[in-house]
Amino acid sequence: MPHMPDAGSNPRSADPIATSTAQGCGVPRPASPGAAIVSIDARRWWVLAVVTLAQLLVVANASVLHFGMPRIRQDPGLGADDVRWADRAYLLAFASLVLVGGRLADFARRRVVVPAAGLLGLVLASIVAGAAQDQSTLLVGRVLQGACGALIVPAALSILSTTFTDRTERAWALGVHGATAGAGAGLWVLLGGRVVEDVDWRWCLYGTGIGAACCAAGLVLVFAGRPAPAPPGGRGFDLSGALIAPAGLCLVLYAFVDAEDNGRFGGTAWLFVATGVAVLAGVRRIGPVVREPLLPKRIPLDRDRGAALLGLFAGAVSTTAVFAFVPSYLQLALDYRPSQIGPALLPMIVPLLLVAPLAAGVLVRRYGAKTVVPLGCGLSLAGFVFLYLLGPNSSYGDDVLPALVLIGVGSGLVLGPCVSAAGHGIRSAxxxxxxxxxxxxxxxxxxxxxxxxxxxxxxPLSLPNRITSYPYDGNAAEITLLESYPTAFWWTGVLLALVLAGTARLFRPLSRAGEPDADEPHSAGPPPAKPHP
Structure with a gap:
């Protein structure tokens, strides 16, 4: 089996971004005759640093206005409902357009152009949102921020996959990506509360723009002077899918937003779901006709990759549940200030950031994702059992802290290996x-x-409240909210239990521990029928 030269073993290994491939088989050659091959060895870790910071900005931006709620209520032109819809607009735009952003990176002459354009757009969108004096302007700014984020994150991840040619280094780099994706919201909690208390809520948005400008400059510096690869030939961008798929995804997601507002899935929500599914079905019918569809079936139908995507979904839900409900519990039940919540969440954030790269780079190669990922789901499940048992007499040190540590370690064991496994065996194209x-x-x-x-x-499927009363002098709505949190933690634990069983069943033994590199010949076509030993 042909072996690609490792970036760490050959000081003049070909730069995957500055070279093209012959017939999709991963044979590196200079972009043009006589062009100097620029070594990535000296720059690949700088690429990781810039890409990680860019992703951190996008992930943290999803909840950037959360801690500004009390201050925003005092703004004469804005209110709490405006903030909630602004955050929803960001997530809807981001989730709907991510597939398009990733596929654009495959067809760009330089992959770096896509995230760089997204970062520059994020600068302008942050200025618009930060200067908003009414709901309409804030919504426009947040939608633009979400659209720009959809260009940044998948293109940046694809740059990592093609920059790190050595399998071990790539696993570490993708593990860092997984850790940042999981802990990004928590890191913003650490900084956002202090910004809101000491400065102004608008600087949460302006700060995003400043960070995006720094990341754009970093990308330019890292990739400056590198020869452009040959343009992809014989391939056509799936324009129909790029137009239809985001509309279908947005309709389905909006159905859940409508149901959340109404407290149930009513007729309007089901109508949105049915319409969205019909639109997505149209994309599926178009897919076989298009030479290069928006999401080729060979990507999600791989068994290990499907298990990895399942683990990523559960990891996203569990970390979101923590960052959405635990801060409110700390504020309402334990009387924490916004600036205290970030440090209180560090016992989850730090283990996640440390364990995810270690799990992807070392543990998976030794024990396999089939062992590591279910173990992570089990630890996270144990953490949510602790959170479910929280009550009026609970304390941070005895009850919340152990839960955060377990969820942090468990999420690291899930997110790092799953991001790494989802990226293995993929052609550069x-x-x-x-x-x-x-x-x-x-x-x-x-x-x-x-x-x-x-x-x-x-x-109606909510669990009966275990808690009779909280020693809390807030209003009735806040007390009801506190007493309902165990329900959210319960259903998150149920999801983790299901995913634990699913990943243990789907992952192959030692999956992705000894697989060929992404650009080796077999990966130019469908996955092999049997895993390599």
Missing amino acids: DSGAAAGAVVTTQALGITLGISTLNLALAH
Whole structure:
């Protein structure tokens, strides 16, 4: 079997971004005759740093206005409902367009152009949203931020997949990506509360623009002076799918938002679901006709990759449940200030950031994703059992802290290996589409997770309240909210139990531990019928 030269073993290994491939088989050659081959060795870790920071900005931006709620209520032109819809608009735009952003990276002459354009657009969108004086302007700014984020994250992930040619280094890099995706919202919680208390809520948005400008400059510096690869030949972008699929996804997601507002799935919500599914079915019918569809079937139908996407969905739901409900519990039940919530969540954030790269780079190669990912689901499930048992007499040190540590370690064991497994065995020409599938799954987990959990609080299937009363002098709505949190933690635990069983069944033994590199000849076609030993 041909072996690609590892980036760490050959000081002049070909740069996957500055070279093209022959007939999709991964044979590196200079982009043009006589062009100097620029080594990626000296820059690949800088690429990881810039890409990670860019992703952190996009992930954190999803909840950037959460801690500004009390200040925004005092703004004469804005209110709490405006903030809730602004955050929903961001998530809807982001989740609907991620597949398009990833596939655009596959067809761009330079992959870096797509995230760079997204970052520059994010600068302008952040200025618009930060300067908003009414709901309409804020919504427009947030939709533009979500659309720009959809260009940034999948394209950045595809750059990591093609930049790190050594399998071990690629696993570590993708593990860092998975950790950032899971902990990004928590890291913003750490900073956002202080910004809101000490400065102004608008600087949460302006800060995103400043960070995006720095990331765009970093990309330009890292990729400056590199020869452009030959343009992809003989391939056509799936324009019909790029127009139809986002509309279908948006309709389905909006159905859950409508159901969350009404407390149940009514006729309007089911109408949105039916319409969205019909639109997505149209994309499926068009797919076989298009030479290069938006999401080739060979990507999600691979057994290991399907298991990885299942794990990513559960990881997104579980981390979202923590960042959505635990801060409110700390504020309402334990009387924490916004600036105290970030440090209180560090016992989850730090293990997640440390364990995810270690799990992807070491544990999976030794024990296989079939062992590591279900173990992570089990630890997270144990953490949610702790959260379910929270009551009026619970304390941070005895009850909340152990739960956060277990969920942090468990999420790291799930997210790192699943991002890495989802990216293995992919051709360079499909790396953007695969990255789009990964990020879309995570975005769906965040969007559907928060809507479904909020819906479960008022649904007849909700568990009876175990808690009779809280020693809390707030209003009745806040007390009811506190008493309903165990329901959200219960159903998150049920999902983790199902995913534990599913990933243990679907992952092959030692899956992706000894697979060929993404651009080796077999991956140019459908996956092999049997796994390599």
